[in-house]
Amino acid sequence: MMINLRERILSYGVATLKDEELLAVILGNGTKEYPVAKLARKIVSESNGLNLSLEQLMSFNGVGVAQACKVLAAIELGSRKNQADTLSEETVSVADMGQHLIKKIGSAPQEKLIAIYLNNSYHVISEKIIFIGTVDSATVHPRDILREAVGMSATQVLIAHNHPNGSLMFSQNDQEFSLRLQKCCHLIGINLIDHLIITKKTYSSLKSLNLI
Structure with a gap:
């Protein structure tokens, strides 16, 4: 899964990935019950446009502190980029x-x-x-x-x-x-x-x- 996503980014650009695929790249891995693709899809479908707190992210089975921090950092970085656009x-x-x-x-x-x-x-x-x-x-x-x-x-x-x-x-x-x-x-x-x-x-x- 991760190798395929990385190959798509290298070949076609990161903009070609869906929201859940981008989230899967950030998460890196999931659990036996929730492989990363399934976990990312669940988070996207159950969140309001990825408006999530640290506690909400960690409530998903398979998301630890490090992964939750990565997701929040990526969302904040995207928000700051939009704010800086002129x-x-x-x-x-x-x-x-x-x-x-x-x-x-x-x-x-x-x-x-x-x-x-x-x-x-x-x-x-x-x-x-x-x-x-x-x-x-x-x-x-x-x-x-x-x-x-x-x-x-x-x-x-x-x-x-x-x-x-x-x-x-x-x-x-x-x-x-x-x-x-x-x-x-x-x-x-x-x-x-x-x-x-x-x-x-x-x-x-x-x-x-x-x-x-």
Whole structure:
């Protein structure tokens, strides 16, 4: 099993492996009752997108402390890589930004409000996490977003936040906050491109729904 997986990685690249196969490579071995392939498949099927604690991993028969630590380290490394990814400095579209944000915050366990700042040519100047927690007008103020925009002479901004529950629906708070931000942007000559809701696999646009 392990030899075959390693040969596939060498011949075709690691991206060709399924989730349970990647996990099997990390685990290395299983038990007589649960060979590594069966063990990896069980963990993937019974976990919520591999959102697992050390204790949860070790509750699976055949997973020891060392293996559990390896799995958690691999997951954390992947998460940090996504956080470090940045958009191209070339012209980008809303679709480009949506796909980028799925990777960056789509799997985050907490809501994160992120702002992407651009110039008139749709070249990205910077992107910043503005707030972590529930996004509404009581917790986040437009000035938190626009202070950064003015400081870097951005003329356009796109905001997005993730829904850990997977919902693509905008709440009343989402719309009210977006309309408030849009008014503040207009006053200082900045274009609010859109407000996106991000999930693990896709995104929705407040502007495409004519909510701003």
